[in-house]
Amino acid sequence: MKVLVPVKRVIDYNVKARVKADQTGVDLANVKMSMNPFCEIAVEEAVRLKEKGVATEVVIVSIGVQQAQETIRTALAMGGDRGILIQSDSDLEPLAVAKLLKAVAEEEKPDLVIMGKQAIDGDNAAVGQMLSALLGWPQATFASKVEVAGGKATVTREVDGGLQVLEVPTPAIVTADLRLNEPRYASLPNIMKAKKKEIAMKAVADYGVDTAPRLKVLKVTEPAKRQAGIKVENAADLVMRLKNEAGVL
Amino acid sequence: MAVLVVADNDNAHLRDSTHKTVTAAKAISGDVDVLVMGQGAQAVADAAARIEGVRKVLLAESADLGHGVAEAQAATVEGLMGGYDAVLVPATSGGKNYAPRIAAHLDVAPITDVVEVVSADTFVRPIYAGNALETVQSSDAKKVITVRPTAFKAAGEGGSASVEQASAGANGSGTAFVSEEMVKSDRPELAAAKIVVSGGRAMGSAEEFQKVIEPLADKLGAAVGASRAAVDAGYAPNDYQVGQTGKVVAPALYIAVGISGAIQHLAGMKDSKVIVAINKDADAPIFQVADYGIVGDYKTVVPELMAALG
Numbered sequence: 001m002k003v004l005v006p007v008k009r010v011i012d013y014n015v016k017a018r019v020k021a022d023q024t025g026v027d028l029a030n031v032k033m034s035m036n037p038f039c040e041i042a043v044e045e046a047v048r049l050k051e052k053g054v055a056t057e058v059v060i061v062s063i064g065v066q067q068a069q070e071t072i073r074t075a076l077a078m079g080g081d082r083g084i085l086i087q088s089d090s091d092l093e094p095l096a097v098a099k100l101l102k103a104v105a106e107e108e109k110p111d112l113v114i115m116g117k118q119a120i121d122g123d124n125a126a127v128g129q130m131l132s133a134l135l136g137w138p139q140a141t142f143a144s145k146v147e148v149a150g151g152k153a154t155v156t157r158e159v160d161g162g163l164q165v166l167e168v169p170t171p172a173i174v175t176a177d178l179r180l181n182e183p184r185y186a187s188l189p190n191i192m193k194a195k196k197k198e199i200a201m202k203a204v205a206d207y208g209v210d211t212a213p214r215l216k217v218l219k220v221t222e223p224a225k226r227q228a229g230i231k232v233e234n235a236a237d238l239v240m241r242l243k244n245e246a247g248v249l
Numbered sequence: 250m251a252v253l254v255v256a257d258n259d260n261a262h263l264r265d266s267t268h269k270t271v272t273a274a275k276a277i278s279g280d281v282d283v284l285v286m287g288q289g290a291q292a293v294a295d296a297a298a299r300i301e302g303v304r305k306v307l308l309a310e311s312a313d314l315g316h317g318v319a320e321a322q323a324a325t326v327e328g329l330m331g332g333y334d335a336v337l338v339p340a341t342s343g344g345k346n347y348a349p350r351i352a353a354h355l356d357v358a359p360i361t362d363v364v365e366v367v368s369a370d371t372f373v374r375p376i377y378a379g380n381a382l383e384t385v386q387s388s389d390a391k392k393v394i395t396v397r398p399t400a401f402k403a404a405g406e407g408g409s410a411s412v413e414q415a416s417a418g419a420n421g422s423g424t425a426f427v428s429e430e431m432v433k434s435d436r437p438e439l440a441a442a443k444i445v446v447s448g449g450r451a452m453g454s455a456e457e458f459q460k461v462i463e464p465l466a467d468k469l470g471a472a473v474g475a476s477r478a479a480v481d482a483g484y485a486p487n488d489y490q491v492g493q494t495g496k497v498v499a500p501a502l503y504i505a506v507g508i509s510g511a512i513q514h515l516a517g518m519k520d521s522k523v524i525v526a527i528n529k530d531a532d533a534p535i536f537q538v539a540d541y542g543i544v545g546d547y548k549t550v551v552p553e554l555m556a557a558l559g
Contacts, residue, residue, distance in 0.1 A: 016512055017377035026381050094349070095358050120493070123376055124361045126349035129319065133353035138422035139319055141346050144487070154427065158487055159317070160342045161259075161438075162431035166318075169423040178477070178494050179487050214358035215385040218371065223382050226519055229540035231531075235553035238525065238541055246523045246540065248444075248502040249469075249558075 001148070001170075003046040003055045004110035005080065006101055007039040007062050009071040010121045017121075023219040026121075035071045038116025040078075041176040044183040045146060046114050047079030054148050055112075057081050061104050063088055063097055069199055077186035077194035086202045088211075094122070096211035098130035103207040105135055110171060112153065117142050117175040128175035138168035141175040250334040250369070251280035251304070255326060256297050257339040257398075260287040260315050263296040265441045266339035266398035268405075271300055273396045274337045275404070276366035280304050284329065284415065286322055288315025291412075298410040305410050311417035316426035317343050323350035324418025330355065330391060335369075340395035341440070348395050357389035364400035378493035379516040398440065399499035399520060432488055439489065442472035444502045447491055447518070450478035451507025451528070451547060458484040461551050462506060468558055474498065474518075476508045492517035507547045510535030527551070 011017055012032040020027045035043075049055035060075040061084040062068045072083035086100055105113060118125035132139035140146075140155035144163065147154045148170070157164045158177045168174075186194070204211055232238045242249045254274045257264040267283070274281045283297045284307045294308040307329065313321035326336055326347075336351060338344040340362045352359035364382070365373035371386045372394065439445065446469065448462035458479065466473045475485035477492050491498055493516040503521035508514060510526070510533055518524070519538055526539035529546045536542045543550050 011377065013513075017380040019381045026377055093358050095352065095356070098353060121377055123378065123493075124349075124359065125345050126352070126359050126361060129346065129349035130353035130359075132422075133323065133350035136422065138424040139346075139350075140424070141319070142342060158342065159346075159429070160440075162429060162488060164317070164429040165427040167425045167427050177487075178481075214389050215360065215387055218384040218386055220376075220381050220383050223375070223379060223519075226524075226538040228537045229524075229542065231536070231542045231544060233543075235543065235550055236557045238543060238554065239557040241541060242502065242523070242525070246502075248523050 001055050001111040002057045002059065002108065003049060004059050004061060004105060004108055004113045005042050005046045005075065006113070006115045007043065007060055007071055007075050008036045008119045009033050009062065009064050009068040010036045010119055013037050013120065019220055019222045023221055025217070025220050033067070035074050036116055036119045038118060038176055040183040041178070041180050042114045042116050043075045043078050043080060044181045045176060048181065049148060050079060059084065059108055059110065061086070061101070063092060063100055065089055072199055073194050074186065076197045077191045078184060079190070082197055083199035084202060085199055086204055086207070088204050092211055093213055093215060094124050094126040094130055095214065096209070097127050098134055099209040099211065100204065100207055101127070101131050102134045103209055105131070112148065112170055113173045115175055117177050128173050132173040138172045140166045140168050140172065142177040143174050144177050144179045146174055146180065250278050251282060251332060252278045252335040252337060253326070253329060253333040254281060254283045255336065255338045255344070256283050256285045256293060257341055257343065258285060258287055258290060258293040260290045261292060263293045265403055266341060267297065268300055268403035269398040269401040270337050270339045270396045271303065271404040272401040273363065273366055275302055277335055277369045282307060284309065284326065286314040286325055288312055294412045298412050299406050299408050301405040301408045303408050303410045306412045307415040308412055309415040309417045313420045313426070314417055317346070318420055318424055318426060319347040319350060320422040320424055321418050321420040322347040323354065324421065325415070326351050327354050328416055328418050335392040335394060337394045337396050340397050344395055348393055352393035355391055355393065357391055357393055358387065360385065360387060360392060360394045362397045363394055364397050378513055379519070380512065397497060399497055432486060436466060437470070437472045439472040439474055440496050440498060442500050444469045444471035445474045445491070445498055445500045446471045446504045446506065447474035447476065447508060448479055448485065448506050449476040449508030450482055452479060452484050455484045461547060465551055465555060468555060476511070476514045478511070505535050505539070506551060508535055509533045510538065
């Protein structure tokens with residue numbers, strides 16, 4: 001069974017995004033970039049499926065700038081087998097990304113696509129569902145547990161108010177939520193090995209899909225800052241203020 | 250140009266996020282219809298008909314819709330989009346699950362997590378965990394929008410719209426519902442609660458979390474939340490998680506107990522009206538957003554607070 005894992009290079013999870021003074025976007029110059037945390041979870045899940053003998057090959061695909069190769073290398077060091085980088089210098093919208101991934105899926109014919117539920121830059125949480133819709137393959141999003149056997153994936157999902165279990169026939173799209181697993185750190189020997197793994201370099205034009213943006217970003221601004229309030233001495237003072245000053249009790 | 254709002258419901262109850270999404274819809278068009286998808290959901294449709302300013306309510310029912318199967322939900326909406334210029338879906342985990350599918354099938358860009366409607370084609374949405382706000386203008390003829398409910402006031406009651414039947418869309422993908430396990434609670438729903446009490450990693454254990462946070466929440470009639478650190482450590486269920494990767498809340502009062510205030514947590518609660526922080530580290534970032542702070546060990550402060558509340 002083949003598993004395809006799309007990954008995205010984004011601002012590091014621990015770095016606070018700063019808005020550019022000219023309001024054209026977020027300043028990413030000289031900012032630490034890493035693999036999107038939800039993508040790491042997806043890679044980990046795919047590698048575990050391989051270690052269990054369920055998956056035979058794990059293919060990593062990324063769409064982005066030249067440096068996204070490093071993100072693919074990280075995934076290969078975690079246990080991915082080979083990579084594909086579709087180079088793009090512009091930041092593509094979810095619709096364009098879904099169309100490119102559809103073309104990749106039609107070429108690679110994976111049995112399962114596992115990907116992060118959202119990227120922490122655009123925060124759309126849309127590509128997995130859009131890919132599923134375009135391919136006509138079933139979807140199971142926000143997964144906290146995945147079991148694959150007999151041409152089916154049984155997926156436990158995080159939903160409002162609890163958990164839901166769905167069964168989807170493969171090929172299918174699964175998007176990873178936070179509690180699916182804890183991604184490993186790649187060991188030094190595996191990092192060395194990953195350097196020899198193949199990454200196919202592609203261009204957006206190779207896939208013949210329309211990636212023109214549909215949304216025009218008029219401006220990017222900083223949200224209104226909250227002012228720090230006051231420190232109160234004790235609980236009785238707090239309750240008095242919440243009642244009389246803030247009027248929320 | 251008419252717009253369609255999809256109701257957030259559990260087959261029995263209409264959720265408040267629907268009323269808030271109606272408010273966002275009214276900023277786009279005066280002709281707002283509401284679609285209720287579920288099974289045995291007549292009471293939900295009747296409740297939706299009472300929302301002020303709703304033109305008519307459409308009710309589509311099937312087993313797959315009752316279980317929230319995304320393929321069937323998206324197909325139901327797609328079947329109706331001939332009559333609408335935009336569809337607005339509450340950005341709950343249920344809404345986020347199917348709305349992007351509609352956009353893909355209509356070949357349009359989804360506009361997600363909208364916090365402000367500037368005009369019929371221009372919207373504001375948070376990016377980078379709420380550290381930036383992006384204003385986007387859509388060039389698509391039809392718009393698929395998800396709405397962050399906490400950013401809008403709830404539409405009032407007093408309407409008397411008609412309720413019509415609509416066709417349920419086909420699943421068509423082979424996705425089968427197996428089971429669900431809902432957390433049973435008498436407390437208000439986290440995303441809609443007026444008061445939220447949240448605990449952090451400082452609790453140290455699930456037992457301590459239950460002993461400290463839950464009685465305080467119950468005394469205040471509040472919902473219980475948790476930081477990602479507390480959830481990751483297993484002190485609280487994931488459903489309690491407030492933050493970028495969990496729920497976004499904006500209650501009248503948010504009480505953070507033993508939460509340091511990581512960026513990712515602040516993204517989920519900084520729009521609360523009044524924030525109270527209890528933390529023994531006076532330099533914790535949570536104090537930079539808190540209206541009222543108490544520097545002290547929660548082990549002594551929370552019992553005092555319980556006593557002061559009487």
